Amino acid sequence: MIRFLHTADWQIGTQFGQFEPDEAAHLAQARLDTVRRIADEAAARKVDAVLVAGDVFDLQTVSDTVIRRLFSALQGFSGPWIMLPGNHDAALVESVWTRAQRLNCIAPNVRVVLEPGVVLLDASRAALLCAPLTQRITYDDTTGFFDTAETPPGYHRIGLAHGSVSGILQEGIDSSNPIAPARAASARLDYLALGDWHGHLRVDERTWYAGTHEQDRFRANEPGFVLDVTLDQPGASPRVEAVRVGQYQWHRWDETISVPTDVEALQARLRALGDRDVLRVSVNGAAALADAEALHVALEEARARVRALRVDLSGLQVLPTADDLAELGAQSGYLAKVVERLRGLQEDPQADPQQVKRAAEALLLLARFQRELPREARSA
Template sequence: MIRFLHTADWQIGTQFGQFEPDEAAHLAQARFDTVRRIADDAAARKVDAVLVAGDVFDLQTVSDTVIRRLFAALQAFTGPWIMLPGNHDAALVESVWTRAQRLNCVPPNVRLVLAPGVVLLDACRCAVLCAPLTQRITYDDTTGFFDTVETPPDYHRVGLAHGSVSGILQEGIDSSNPISPTRAASARLDYLALGDWHGHFRVDERTWYAGTHEQDRFRANDPGFMLDVTLSEPGAQPLVDAVRVGQYQWHRWDESISVPTDVDSLKARLATLGGSDVLRVSVSGTAALADAEALHVAVEETRARVRALRVDLSGLQVLPTTEDLAELGAQSGYLAKVVARLRGMQEDPQSDPQQVKRAAEALLLLARFQRELPREARSA
């Protein structure tokens, strides 16, 4: 019997440029922290090995410090680590892997597989057939040699590769590196451990994507897992357990506001989020001035609670009601004319989208200034 962890797509060194610097720093750090969690779990579960199916690093040009930190994060598990280059960190003549070797920071229990071949784990009678990417994009199936390679009798045959299973992952794949959907059967594999798709995914009973260990995109494809795989004997069906290890969960909300209860509902949903959440929210529709102000406050309160937030309120039109105007002292005179003009800019179908956005922001800013004045000072 052999038991191993299957993980992939760590993409250490990701910059997260879409977020504020402090948010990006926390998200980048989480990728190291979750690798440490995998190492801790591997030790606690007493697995025979950890297989990393490509894209350990996000870029070939990550700093030497990042390389050293990554390998230091593995120390809790002293068993074999088998690491495969993917399309982001392909095994070029000069690569992040050759730099790691020159830095002499790769622990002796970590096997970097920089050329196609077989790694034998004799202690657990397992042959790992490895198909590293030696360039970022290939058009031939790098796992083709699995079908003919010989392994010791009575050894488990486990494949390790990085790419897209043809006809399965056609939408949003990371690269065009093709893998046959029948490879596990044609190569007589007990299990085929894949990387490239960022969510954990069962292709068939013997072929699995582990997905990225720490979510990095606003896509609901089950990221943030590692796979705990047990093979009882050669030829037996693998037992695969998806184990959540990711620290953060990413959400993408596209909200439409038309009545005040829609604002209340969105505020209630925002209130459920906390420090383990990353949110991207886009709001469109129309709202009274008071409701729009309440929504802005709720968004800013959420920003203080969640790990990272991206918000787009440019699609929300702010349309003051009679009650809003009375509260602001803007029922007549110059202030009323300003409000009317800003409303007109939002309602005009010929208005530029940026102009519509600025008009809504101006109304909210005007409301804030007016509310800061004593009531008796508010006049037209």
């Protein structure tokens, strides 16, 4: 019997440039922290090995410090780590892996597989058929040799590869690094451990993607897990348990505001978020000025609670009501003309989208300035 953790797509060194610098730093650190959590899980579960199916690093050019930190994060598990280069960290002649070797930071229990071949784990009677990527993009199936690879009698045959199972994955990503959908069967594998798809996914009984350990995209494809795999004997069906290790949950909300209760509902959803959430929210529709202000406050309060937040209000029209104008002292005079002009820009179908966005922002800014004045000083 062999029991191992299957993980992939750590992409250590990801920059998260879409977020503010302090948010990006936390998200980048979480990827290392979750590797430590994987090491702790491996030790607690007393597995025989950890298999990492490619894209350990996000870039070949990560700093030496990042390389050292990654290998330091593995120390919690003293058993074998088998690491496979993927498309982001391919085993080039000069690569992140050759730099790691020169830094002498790869512990003896960590095996980086830089060439296709078979790695034996004799203590567990397991043969790992490994297909590292030696270039970022290939149009050949690097697992083809699995079919004819010889392994010792009575050993588990476990494949380890990085790429797209043809005809299975979404969004047209099957164009490079293809893997035959029947490879587990044709190569007589007990289990095929894959990387590249960032959510954990069962392709068939013996073929699985582990997904990234720490969510990094606004896509609901079940990231943030490792797979705990047990093979009782060669030929037996694998037993696979998904184990959550990720710290953060990423959410993408596309909201439409039509009536005041829509704002109230969004405020309630925002209040339910905490420091383990990453949110991207786009708001469309139209709201009265007071409602738009309340929504803006709710978003800024959420920003202080969540780990990271991206907001797009460019599709939200701010349309002051008579009550809004009365509250601001803008029922007549120059200020009323400014408000009317800004409102007209938002309602003009021929207006530049950037002008529409700036008009809504200007109304909110104007309202804030007016509310900061004493009531008797608000101009009419």
